[in-house]
Amino acid sequence: MSIFIEKVSKQFGDFQALKQIDLAVNSGKLVALLGPSGSGKSTLLRAIAGLEPPDTGKIFINEQDTTHLDIRQRNIGFVFQHYALFKHLTIWKNIAFGLTIRKYSPSAIKKRVEELLDLIQLQGFSDRYPSQLSGGQRQRVALARALAVEPQVLLLDEPFGALDAKVRKELRAWLRKFHEQVGVTTILVTHDREEAMEVADQIVVMNQGQIEQVGTAGEIYDRPASPFVMSFIGEVNVLPNHADFCQKLGLPNYDNKVFVRPHDIELLTSPDERVATGKLQRVVNLGYQIQAELMIDENLPVYVQLSRDKFSELALQTGQQVFIKLKETKSFVHS
Numbered sequence: 001m002s003i004f005i006e007k008v009s010k011q012f013g014d015f016q017a018l019k020q021i022d023l024a025v026n027s028g029k030l031v032a033l034l035g036p037s038g039s040g041k042s043t044l045l046r047a048i049a050g051l052e053p054p055d056t057g058k059i060f061i062n063e064q065d066t067t068h069l070d071i072r073q074r075n076i077g078f079v080f081q082h083y084a085l086f087k088h089l090t091i092w093k094n095i096a097f098g099l100t101i102r103k104y105s106p107s108a109i110k111k112r113v114e115e116l117l118d119l120i121q122l123q124g125f126s127d128r129y130p131s132q133l134s135g136g137q138r139q140r141v142a143l144a145r146a147l148a149v150e151p152q153v154l155l156l157d158e159p160f161g162a163l164d165a166k167v168r169k170e171l172r173a174w175l176r177k178f179h180e181q182v183g184v185t186t187i188l189v190t191h192d193r194e195e196a197m198e199v200a201d202q203i204v205v206m207n208q209g210q211i212e213q214v215g216t217a218g219e220i221y222d223r224p225a226s227p228f229v230m231s232f233i234g235e236v237n238v239l240p241n242h243a244d245f246c247q248k249l250g251l252p253n254y255d256n257k258v259f260v261r262p263h264d265i266e267l268l269t270s271p272d273e274r275v276a277t278g279k280l281q282r283v284v285n286l287g288y289q290i291q292a293e294l295m296i297d298e299n300l301p302v303y304v305q306l307s308r309d310k311f312s313e314l315a316l317q318t319g320q321q322v323f324i325k326l327k328e329t330k331s332f333v334h335s
């Protein structure tokens with residue numbers, strides 16, 4: 001089921017939370033709304049769910065105009081950050097809840113709940129109560145419960161936000177596989193770029209109530225549309241665009257600042273052509289890679305990412321003189 005959003009705006013008092021949002025989500029895709037706190041992700045999700053009607057604009061689900069449709073008529077599954085399972089009901093009854101109130105037959109309920117328990121890999125847990133499950137298991141039950149009534153669309157608002165980093169990582173991989181099996185059009189709200197990049201087919205980057213860019217993880221990382229997207233989706237150094245500095249590094253004379261990712265900088269221990277000179281201030285060993293913090297002569301901190309092999313080869317010592325060469329840079333109009 002596709003979702004089509006046309007010029008949706010929402011204002012709270014004199015604060016504009018959504019500004020003329022246009023977005024198309026193709027059927028069966030998993031799309032992440034990614035952005036900092038307050039950028040409007042949840043407001044947009046709530047508008048799609050029918051929990052927060054937009055002031056202007058339209059929302060179509062499967063080509064039907066649902067903008068002013070009651071939430072119960074939209075057939076949407078919703079999972080929030082704080083698992084809202086019914087504490088006094090077993091896992092079985094939690095998953096069966098929507099089916100029971102819709103008066104499905106006992107045999108249809110049994111079949112569907114068993115299918116879903118299988119899907120969330122909690123077959124042996126049906127008689128337990130939510131308090132007897134881990135946070136990650138509870139969120140899997142919340143997903144199964146949302147899916148029980150076969151919604152047209154699944155909306156997930158930071159569903160793993162309350163869990164610790166390790167469980168989040170496991171659940172991400174699980175959600176990806178789960179989505180491939182179920183195939184329901186899904187929108188996931190997250191402020192975690194890794195989560196969005198790992199799980200989503202498409203990422204919608206939001207900032208201050210607007211969409212900055214829509215694309216795959218690769219497109220957004222390699223071809224960011226704005227300085228905001230470039231910095232939000234990965235680490236970045238912002239270098240000045242003085243003519244002499246650009247000339248020294250062999251850059252075309254930029255009208256705007258120079259943006260460069262830490263892995264697009266080569267670190268040298270002896271001078272070469274087209275380099276800037278600096279001093280190694282600190283080395284941070286992240287295990288899988290090394291981050292070198294330099295101060296270049298322009299009195300500017302620069303971060304460089306090195307592989308473990310490169311780091312051993314260079315035998316770096318804090319305080320030593322180093323040189324940087326830029327492998328790939330970007331610039332934006334108005335930056």
Ligand SMILES: Nc1ncnc2c1ncn2[C@@H]1O[C@H](COP(=O)(O)OP(=O)(O)OP(=O)(O)O)[C@@H](O)[C@H]1O
Pocket residue numbers: 012013017035036037038039040041042043044191
């Ligand atoms: N019911 C409301 N009344 C007033 N202001 C609201 C209401 N709901 C949201 N806002 C404001 O709208 C802005 C966007 O909120 P929203 O929850 O959509 O952001 P978000 O991107 O989901 O942020 P977070 O990641 O922190 O949840 C915020 O500044 C918020 O304070």
